Amino acid sequence: MNGSRKGIFFTNLRAPALVILLSAVVATTMTDIASPHVEHVLLDAIAVLFGAAASLGIIYTLLASLLVGRFFARSVNVPVQFPGVTVIKPLHGDEWQLSGHLESFFNQDYPGPVQYLFGVHDANDTALKRVEALRARFPDAAITIVADGRLYGPNRKIANLVNMLEYASHDILCFADSDVRVDSNYLRTVVGTLDDPGVGLVTTVYRGLCAPGFWPRVGAALTNYHFLPGVITGVAIGRARPCFGQTIALTRQTLDAIGGLRQFAHHLAEDHALGEAVRRIGKSVAIPPLIVQHACVEDTFADFFTHELRWSRTIRAADRSGHLGAVLMHPLPLAILAVAFSGGATAACLIAGAALLARALLVLCVDRAIHGRTRGLWNLPLCDMLQFAVYLASFGSSGVVWRGIRFSVDGNGMLSPVRDE
Structure with a gap:
């Protein structure tokens, strides 16, 4: 979620x-x-x-x-070709540093065409002000906004993604949460990894990006020093099967082959379920040596806990x-x-x-x-x-x-x- x-x-x-x-x-x-x-x-x-x-x-x-x-320390795969990519961002509210998080996806060293697809359930969602500001700053960017309140189950994020998909222009779909910030080589690395033989989905590990305050720093520490090494160790010893909503990149063909997104509308961990569905059709979930940043913003003990x-x-x-x-x-x-x-x-x-x-x-x-x-x-x-x-x-x-x-x-x-x- x-x-x-x-x-x-x-x-x-x-x-x-x-x-x-x-x-x-x-x-x-x-x-x-x-x-x-x-x-x-x-x-x-x-x-x-x-x-x-x-x-x-x-x-x-x-x-x-x-x-x-x-x-x-592993090498990073670089794509030979640069096919079109649709970056899909579900939004909800004006989150901490939302403009900076979204802007990082516009500052990509990627020569291929990129569509930016933003979705909300409510046309009056305050996050859209940030998107409009980005449209003014990047007038040549292909930006599409979808406001659609239809639900298909209790997982509202999945409903948002389903409502956006019909407006996606390209065959490579890159889903990324709204509270994620990336480096300029992000799309190059993701697309290059997705092009490897047998890869059906690309996901990325992440580190904490903390808002001001003590509890955000604690949240970032738990992300960096418990979660991150746990994932890496689990993958290395063959005991981890990760798939993270911070990045889920796959082709439209792979998404169709697993039956689409609507089937995950009742899942708590929809990202994990999506990764398992890709593995069931005989394709792998790849994790390149790329790290993105995830916002840690809980500023009270109650919110943190x-x-x-x-x-x-x-x-x-x-x-x-x-x-x-x-x-x-x-x-x-x-x-x-x-x-x-x-x-x-x-x-x-x-x-x-x-x-x-x-x-x-x-x-x-x-x-x-x-x-x-x-x-x-x-x-x-x-x-x-x-x-x-x-x-x-x-x-x-x-x-x-x-x-x-x-x-x-x-x-x-x-x-x-x-x-x-």
Whole structure:
């Protein structure tokens, strides 16, 4: 869904996450009924479980630190020809730095024809003011605006895209969320990758672009240092099947072959479902060594937590076992729990120190790979604990809130609206 870090990746790593969580519950329950000796043994056992999980998480973190640099060091495919491309942008409201995000798609080093297709549900949507300003600034650009309120299910983004498609002029379709900013080589890289044999869809990883304020910085840190290395590691070890709404490029023929977009109108993770549909017809989903920027704008703790929780529940709804395995992405919180349950045992403290150093190394490696500026390392423990809290909370409910509407999500990742917020 637009405006959320919703793209799905799947580690499918098997970890004793459920055992760990259940053990913690059992420890709390047994406190009042167990003898001191039994209680001590139980707490030590739980500490060992958390320590073991943290140690595996450290190994994962070190592996991710290595792989993230390799991912972006790959060569970039450049197209030999430059066919026409329709850039499709669903809009809703005047978002933070919307003009800059949209303008980045106009400043492309791409010699082929490009159509810019913008869609809204309401002809009075304030985002259209930004589009009209761009039309004045780029008078030669092929800009098409579609205002159509038809819906085909609870996923309003899919409805917006379906309503726009009939106005697309070119056979290469590049869908990109409104809160995305790209470099000038974006279309060259995407089109070149799409031209590779067997590729049916191109998607891209992304980093956080934070609005002013503390909580946007935390949101960007979680994007850069949890989400991004998790995707890259999952792809490298063959356990990830990503497809992200920040970029979905495919041909009209491929879209027709999978049956069009309307079939995804009830999906929470419509981007993941679209990628899986392309794989089912025997084509691959390619991820070039290209990174785009995704706006992180939640400026209060409540907005931040709700946003992150929606993303985490989206992953859980799409792949429950993979979401359990993601516990290994949290070595520092696991190590801190090991310290707490062991009563500050030396071994647990050493694991916690190693986890902190491993996470700091990962931050440095990510920033070097994406040419980012490392700052705020002192916030790292807080960010990691917040991410772990979101992860645990995602097991508590299947509901999500998107643009003021609460949805329930069934076991197949399908949306049903509950009530207005």
